[in-house]
Ligand SMILES: NC(=O)c1ccc[n+]([C@@H]2O[C@H](COP(=O)([O-])OP(=O)(O)OC[C@H]3O[C@@H](n4cnc5c(N)ncnc54)[C@H](O)[C@@H]3O)[C@@H](O)[C@H]2O)c1
């Protein structure tokens with residue numbers, strides 16, 4: 001928040017080590033220890049609880065026993081909402097609780113991985129209690145918009161059912177995939193042959209247990225339902241493979257449905273997270289090749305909003321993916337790089 005809007009006073013509550021680093025990085029103006037709750041409550045306009053869910057719940061319990069001297073909007077970023085919103089409803093005026101959850105994050109955790117563009121173009125769920133007016137949580141909506149995210153209002157139960165499928169079950173699938181590499185591969189070090197697909201599918205297997213334990217505990221029935229549906233799908237795919245080569249259509253149908261499901265994620269105007277305009281650039285296999293692409297873009301003031309090195313193999317040129325906020329910037333970058341003899345493709 002501090003990186004997005006300098007004039008906001010950020011009062012951070014964390015461990016001494018994290019607080020010292022947050023101050024050094026100019027991410028916090030004032031700092032408080034975990035047990036200094038009365039000090040950080042008084043004088044705050046908005047409290048955003050960003051801890052693991054179990055700590056969000058215990059902090060809400062502590063807040064429910066307090067009555068501040070002025071109105072305070074309390075929210076959180078926990079990945080499940082029903083249980084948290086129920087606990088938040090116990091807060092007494094002048095507190096007001098509205099739960100929230102940004103659909104952006106990372107498997108990496110600690111203040112070192114702070115990223116000012118993390119929430120840019122991401123959906124951010126807001127779950128106000130029934131009867132709340134948008135004016136009552138204006139400060140939260142403003143915070144969401146100044147970090148570049150897009151607010152969506154959902155009832156907490158509806159939120160939990162939805163994210164069980166699009167976030168929680170995929171985490172379990174990724175962890176299970178990485179946890180089940182058979183010994184016949186591991187013992188020979190054959191996992192190192194994994195291509196991008198396996199690496200992509202297991203990226204979030206590096207996620208924090210402290211965070212996911214609480215998510216699994218507070219959204220258990222919905223995660224189980226989503227996993228059952230996914231397992232049924234996997235079993236059907238297995239059956240379709242068994243039917244080969246006599247019934248090719250069966251597996252073909254599943255692949256067509258998969259193509260359509262994947263394409264639906266990128267429906268124009270719907271895909272907040274991927275609304276950038278992307279180009280791929282072929283790199284030469286020589287020192288400074290990435291700089292040779294980025295330097296002219298910087299000189300032309302074309303702001304690269306996302307970057308990914310897609311393929312790097314020895315003796316083979318790599319592919320660099322670069323993304324821009326507007327189509328005009330992507331077009332200008334494409335023409336500039338082509339004029340410098342780079343092979344550029346639109347994505
Ligand atoms: N990582 C993600 O992808 C992601 C995305 C959206 C929402 N969330 C939610 O955000 C929350 C935090 O997840 P994270 O990935 O940022 O975890 P994290 O481990 O990076 O951060 C947790 C923070 O909580 C602090 N903390 C721990 N105990 C505390 C206490 N008693 N009082 C105050 N602070 C305390 C820690 O110092 C740490 O800074 C979770 O509720 C998670 O569900 C995570």
Ligand SMILES: O=C(O)C(=O)C[C@]1(C(=O)O)C=C[C@@H](O)C=C1
Nearest residue numbers: 079102103104105106107167204
């Ligand atoms: O990209 C990632 O690292 C994540 O998985 C982040 C992710 C998700 O997209 O599912 C995980 C849990 C959160 O509640 C929100 C975001």
